[in-house]
Amino acid sequence: MQELSPRQKYDLRRKLEELKACKGKHTELISLYVPPNKQISDVMAYLRNEYSESQNIKSKTTRKNVLSAIESIMSRLKAFKRPPENGVVFFVGHKSIGSDQTEMVAYVIEPPLPFKTFIYRCDSEFYLQPLEEMLVERDVYGLLLIDRRECTIGMLRGDQIELLKYMTSQVPGKHGRGGQSQRRFERLTEIAAHEWFEKCGEKASEIFLAEKGLKGILVGGPGPTKKYFVEEKYLHHEIQNKIIELFDTGYTDEYGLRELVASAADTMADLRISQEKKMMKRFLKEITKGKDSLALYGEEEVRRALEMGAVDILLLSEDLRKYRITLTCPACNYSESKTVDEKDLDKTYTCPKCGVPMEVKEKIDLIDELSELAEKTKCKVELISKNSPEGDSLYSAFTGIAGIARYPLEKKL
Numbered sequence: 479m480q481e482l483s484p485r486q487k488y489d490l491r492r493k494l495e496e497l498k499a500c501k502g503k504h505t506e507l508i509s510l511y512v513p514p515n516k517q518i519s520d521v522m523a524y525l526r527n528e529y530s531e532s533q534n535i536k537s538k539t540t541r542k543n544v545l546s547a548i549e550s551i552m553s554r555l556k557a558f559k560r561p562p563e564n565g566v567v568f569f570v571g572h573k574s575i576g577s578d579q580t581e582m583v584a585y586v587i588e589p590p591l592p593f594k595t596f597i598y599r600c601d602s603e604f605y606l607q608p609l610e611e612m613l614v615e616r617d618v619y620g621l622l623l624i625d626r627r628e629c630t631i632g633m634l635r636g637d638q639i640e641l642l643k644y645m646t647s648q649v650p651g652k653h654g655r656g657g658q659s660q661r662r663f664e665r666l667t668e669i670a671a672h673e674w675f676e677k678c679g680e681k682a683s684e685i686f687l688a689e690k691g692l693k694g695i696l697v698g699g700p701g702p703t704k705k706y707f708v709e710e711k712y713l714h715h716e717i718q719n720k721i722i723e724l725f726d727t728g729y730t731d732e733y734g735l736r737e738l739v740a741s742a743a744d745t746m747a748d749l750r751i752s753q754e755k756k757m758m759k760r761f762l763k764e765i766t767k768g769k770d771s772l773a774l775y776g777e778e779e780v781r782r783a784l785e786m787g788a789v790d791i792l793l794l795s796e797d798l799r800k801y802r803i804t805l806t807c808p809a810c811n812y813s814e815s816k817t818v819d820e821k822d823l824d825k826t827y828t829c830p831k832c833g834v835p836m837e838v839k840e841k842i843d844l845i846d847e848l849s850e851l852a853e854k855t856k857c858k859v860e861l862i863s864k865n866s867p868e869g870d871s872l873y874s875a876f877t878g879i880a881g882i883a884r885y886p887l888e889k890k891l
């Protein structure tokens with residue numbers, strides 16, 4: 479299971495908000511989940527059957543609405559030879575828009591993660607659970623257990639423990655065999671141990687480096703060997719930097735992986751909350767620095783710094799509900815971009831030159847627009863929720879848009 483990027487999470491969350499807001503007057507909103515391995519022809523057959531069953535719906539309006547929703551899905555489904563890589567989900571139906579009015583809506587969503595189950599639902603709201611589950615945090619941690627006899631490498635994904643490699647060593651025990659001098663025996667043992675640690679270090683580094691988005695690494699084992707292994711830097715330096723903590727475990731095999739995860743539970747819970755907090759604390763500390771402050775905030779200042787490639791970390795509140803629109807005047811070709819609140823999207827903007835109403839040429843979610851700008855200069859984007867006091871202050875005190883600069887910038891007064 480891959481990890482979603484902050485952007486993918488944000489996009490999905492917004493989509494779910496929109497879908498959740500759709501309410502049917504009756505059971506007439508259809509949700510259809512077509513998993514990647516499902517034959518389109520089977521889905522068609524299923525829908526044809528639903529169509530004929532739905533002829534029996536008593537209420538005339540509901541029947542009409544359900545039938546037209548199924549027809550709409552069938553015609554959209556025809557565009558697919560086979561389901562896309564992660565499957566495809568259709569949400570179609572008549573949503574209520576006040577008084578006795580309804581409006582037909584149709585969403586076709588290719589989710590960022592695959593799902594397994596075929597689902598057809600007709601209800602007064604859309605069935606969103608499988609998509610909501612994709613938003614559950616699934617942090618990935620590397621697990622490494624080592625002593626002089628065994629080495630086990632695994633991965634923790636969400637709450638799933640995965641065993642990836644189990645190795646045993648040829649390092650002789652502490653006691654020499656007859657006929658060898660004790661010193662010679664000890665020297666050979668140390669050489670064997672060194673080779674064993676090298677082999678484990680290489681294998682673990684290879685596995686952990688291949689895992690993108692690894693949050694950190696937990697190292698365990700009985701006795702002092704793990705500490706020696708870490709201190710002597712048998713791991714690749716990038717992996718070495720990701721070590722969170724060393725834990726004592728009684729075992730170094732698959733069972734030890736469970737021991738390791740259990741002893742690290744508190745540490746990991748702290749890590750999860752603190753990522754956002756840590757970023758915001760850094761920003762708030764910069765704010766107090768005065769002249770050499772690296773803190774940036776407000777759209778104008780942050781945008782200017784982004785365009786200069788001077789932003790190291792961009793902090794955006796997940797609750798920003800703004801759009802960047804490009805307007806063009808049909809009469810004189812005057813064009814401008816501006817940021818507007820979601821609620822002002824339908825407003826008319828007139829040309830400052832000739833007073834003619836301008837046309838919206840482009841509309842993009844402000845978070846997406848700023849993130850794209852950031853990615854061009856390798857600036858890291860952090861989406862911050864309002865779940866912590868620090869996150870809340872980003873939204874309420876700093877307009878939801880802030881950043882930490884790479885170097886102090888001259889501020890406009």
Ligand code: ZN
Nearest residue numbers: 807810829832
């Ligand atoms: Zn004009």
